[in-house]
Amino acid sequence: MFSRKKRVLIEIILVFCFVFAIIIGVAIGLAIATTKNIQATEKIGEYQPALPSQVLDRNGELITEIFADEKREIISIDELPKHLIYALITREDQKFFEHHGFSVRGTLRAAWNVLMGNYFSGGSTITQQVAGQLYADRTKITLRRKLRELWYALQLERSLTKNQILELYLNREYFGHNTYGVEAASQFYFGHSARDVTLAEAVMLVIQLANPARYSPIKYPERVKKLQYEVLQQMVNLGYVTKEEANLSFQKFWNEYDPTRSNIASAYFENESKAPYFSEFVRQQLEEMLYGSLDINRDGFIIHTTLDLDYQRAAREIMDKGLKKVNETYQANTQQRLSFVDKQFVxxxxxxxxxxxxxxxxxxxxxxxxxxxxxxxxxxxxxxxxxxxxxxxxxxxxxxxxxxxxxxxxxxxxTVEGALITIDNNTGHILAMIGGSDFTVTKLNRATQAKVMPGSSFKPLYYSAAISSKKLTEATLIYDAPVVFWNEDGTPYTPSNYMGRWEGPVLAWYALAHSMNVPSLKVLDMIGFDTAINRASRLLGITDPEQIRKTFPRKYPLGLGIIGIAPIQMARAFATFANEGKEVEPLAITYVEDRRGNIILEPEKELRASQKREGENIQILSPQSAYIMVDMLKRVVKSGTLAWSRTTANDFDGMPMAGKTGTTQNWSDAWTVGFSPYMTTAIWFGFDLPGNSLGINQTGATAAGPLWAEYMKKIHEDLPIKNFQKPDSGLTEVKVCRKSGLLPTEECSEGTVDLFFLSGTEPRRFCDLHSFEKKRDEQLMERLKRAILTEDINIDYRLPEIEENILEEYRLDSELEESLKSSMDGNPLLD
Incomplete structure (x- = not known):
């Protein structure tokens, strides 16, 4: 063992060798630095700090920021107040503007600490700290790391100005609570930009640089208060501020200090999105587009989206109110049922x-x-x-x-959940998106990911195929009565209407407007499953054959919406009608810029190019057929299941509207999907898990319809009134008898209605239904008169015999006659 004197001598020799090595290293470094531009200089120009990506709405308003663990915003040194720079110099490196990248005293002190086995701190200049962050592992306490820092510090001093080094430092360093850079830190701690920090706030920020976990003003206010005062007094001693300025700023800071803030607060958890479901939808889409080559959490993209935050706020307000009301009604219904069970069966x-x-x-x-x-x-x-x-x-x-x-x-x-989505009819831009009641509880986006049954709101999809086939017109007479449909597997299906009511012969437009089940299934039967499924899948955007097979069962309940689809799919289908039959592809991202403002992705431009290449293939149905569907769905709003909702919205202040309601079996789901000439909105209410009921008093018309109407009125307030685009040719508007659908005569006592037809399918016969009824009534009255005039009054209540040629015109076809003979109970799907 060495004696104490020998150990001291050895330590002195080692220190001397270390200092000598540093001097030689510095000298060599200076020589090389003056003659050769090494790798460090190149890396400095390439350095990009982690930045969150910003998601903007279509008007440039910030929706949210996307980042993983580093919340940072870049700010220029020229924008920062001088007292912030002075506070930094006072606290971290008082000789910053005098040295050439390192402090001899600090370096020797650090070397001694390393040799003694102690953690060294306070020996690095600001330049060395930047060099260490960029080019060395500051978690390692070794002489090798210290020499590496020193070397690169010299290169930084040679390549950058003092202000550039300060800017790099202030934008890179960690300030605690998941904030990186002085701008993000100021926004987090004080709620405003670093441009506007007070003297005391500036000192509080620079204190965080040494040890943010120990000196957090949120966790340890009393501890950091003392240190803040000391730094302020140092600034006074150095002549940066007056004593009065320091004291006033200190007192003001603590007079306004909020002690109630959670001590687990962080920038990550306080990053609230104004549209969380949409923001997550955008993030997922962007990650797919980038294919892992770039990092959305760190690369500082500017993501320009289609969302309109004004519409989004209106949607959130409407859905919050709607979910509250629907849940309250559901709870009341449940309590009523339980009370009945307790009383009767317990x-x-x-x-x-x-x-x-x-x-x-x-x-x-x-x-x-x-x-x-x-x-x-x-x-x-x-x-x-x-x-x-x-x-x-x-x-x-x-x-x-x-x-x-x-x-x-x-x-x-x-718990009743809900979803809302609004898209532009022409561009497919997603303008508003509500995916549920609370994003913090579950991130399931019911607007895009839920697979729920659309009920009767599905009917227009295959009605449109029947219109295109020319087998159906708005004026087609369909008999509403009990009937049995036979599925392809030989099983019977017996639907019924709401409350089991039957209306007899009705026109097709009326059957759709009042959501009548049997007439709708007869329309499905008229065109067949293949035609119906082909049209529905195209409108919903389902192209994969296997997915089509799984989604659409070849059974008659299909016609009543017994399939699983998402609200965004229903919105695009209905928007196609308003878009003159052309396909509408929902779009969330228009283009993406990198941190320098260069456009790196243009999803909308790519979509338009793809649609142009598709040519006529994007025309799902003709403009004429689409306009007829618009007309039929306008009648739903005017006199059908959405008529009451229209009234509550004051007739939308004159803006034309069209739509359809939907309610599934056992009142499990409630829908309204509708559109104006501008945009389409789908609203759904239901449960995340099947097997529950909203209640008989919560249908598409009563739960979703009024909210849809109120929302659509709100978002159209500042838009000029315009009509749906009507094709210049290929359509014929005809006034028909409201009862028979034929050309009216003066005997059509129940009124007329103006309907649209594909040219060539309009009725050409005059209505003789009422003349038949009149002749029948006249013959009956004549027989009654003759009977009354006889001595023995013998009234025959049988209908009079009608001439064979009159009966022939009104004879039912054999299929309808057979269907009327069957009367089986079915479960109604309501609207």
Whole structure:
């Protein structure tokens, strides 16, 4: 073992060698730096700090920022107040403007600490800190790292000005709470730009650079308050500010300090999106477009989107109100049903349980269990959460997580959710998107990802195919009566209408406007499954043959919307009608810029080029057929299932509207999908898990319809009124008898209606239904008169015999006659 004197001598020699090595290294570095531009200079120009990507709406308003762990905003040194620079120099490097990249005293002190095995700090200049961040691993406490920092610090000083080094430093350094760079830090801590920081705020920011975990003003206000005062006094001593300025700023800072802010706050968690479901939709799409070559969280993209935040705010307000009302009504309906069950059946069940000694089925036991679970969730689960956090116990964590999982699963069954999406009819731009009640609870975007049944709102899709085939017109007479349809597998299907009512012969436009099931299924039967599925899949944007096969069952319930699709698909289908039959592809991103303003992606330009290459293939149905569908759906709003909603919206202040409601079996889903000449909106209410009912009083017409109408009126307030585009040729408008659909005569006592027809399909016969009825009535009256004049009054109540040629014109076809002989109960799908 060495004696104490020898050990000291050895340490002195080592220090001397180290200092000598530094001097030689510096000298060599200076020599090389003056003669050769090395790799560091090249890297400096290439350096790009991590930046969040900004998502902008179509008017340039910020929707949100996307970042992983570094919240940063770049700001120029010229934009920062001088007292911020002075505070930084005072705290971190008082000789910054005098040295050439390193401090001899600081370097020697750092070397001594390394030799002694101590952590060294405070020995690096600002330039060395930047060099260390860029070119060295600052987590390693070695002489090699220190020499590397020193070398690159010299290169930085040679390549950059002092102000450029400060700008690099202030935009790169970590300021705590997931904020990187002085601008992001100022926004997080003080709620305003670093351009506007006060003297005391500037000092508070630079204090974070040394140890943000220890000196956080949110976590440790008293600790950092003392240090802040000391730094301010240092600035006074250095002549940067007066004592009065320092004291006034200090007092003002703490007088306005908010002590209530959560001590776990961070920029990541406080990054609130104004449209969270849309922002996540955009993020997912962009990641697919980038193919992993770039990082949306760090590369600082400017993402220009189609969203309109004014429409989005209106949508959020409408859906919040709607979800609240629909859930309250659902709860009231549920309570009413439970009260009925408790009153009628609970006593009987309890008697059976006691009589046969089966305690497990006692209703009182079930109620006690439910009450116990409710009490656990309300009073015990929150305590478990706190205990789990305090003691990090796996057992407590397991119990708490199980309790929350059970509650979440139950909520999916008993909480009404909803979705709304608005798209531009011509461009497909997504203008508003609501994917559910709360993005923080579940990120499932029901507007784009949910597969829910559209009910009767699906009917217009195959009606349009029937119109295009010329087998159906608005004036086609269809008999609404009980009927049996036979599926391809030989099974019967017997639908019925709302409340089991039948209306007899009705025109096609009326059947659609009032969402009559049997006439609609006869339209489906008229064109066949292949034609209906082909049209529906194209309108919904489903192109994969296997997906088409899975989505559309070849059974008659298909005609009543028993398929799984998303609201965005229904919106694009209806927008096609308003877009003169041309395909509408929903679009969220118009173009993307990199941090320098260079356009790197243009999804909209690519889409338009693709549509141009497709040519006539994007024409799903002719403009004439599309206009007839618009006319039929306008009648839904005027006199059908959306008539009441139209009234509540004051007739949309004159703006033409068209749409369709939909309600699925057992009132599980409620829809309204409708459009103006400008845009289309789909609204859906229902449950995340099947098997529940909104209630008989919550249909598409009553739950979704009024909200759709209120929202559409709101977003059209500043738009000029215009009509739907009508083709110049190929259409014929004809006035027909409202009852028969034929050309009217003076005997058509029930009025007339103006309908549109594909040219050549318009009616050419005059209505003789009313003349037939008149002749029948006249013959009956004549027989009654003759009977009354006879001595023995003998009235024959049988219908008079009608001439064979008159009967022949009104004889039902054999299929309809057979269908009228069948009368089987079916479950209604309501609107």
């Amino acid at each position: 006593p009987l069940v309890d008697i059976l349980a006691l009589s046969f000694d089966i305690p497990e089925i006692r209703a009182v036991n079930a109620q006690q269990l439910k009450n116990g679970m409710d009490d656990f969730e309300k009073n015990i689960a929150p305590v478990l959460d706190v205990l789990a956090l305090m003691f990090d116990s796996e057992e407590i964590n397991f119990i708490a997580n199980m309790a929350h999982a059970q509650k979440a699963q139950e909520a999916k069954k008993t």
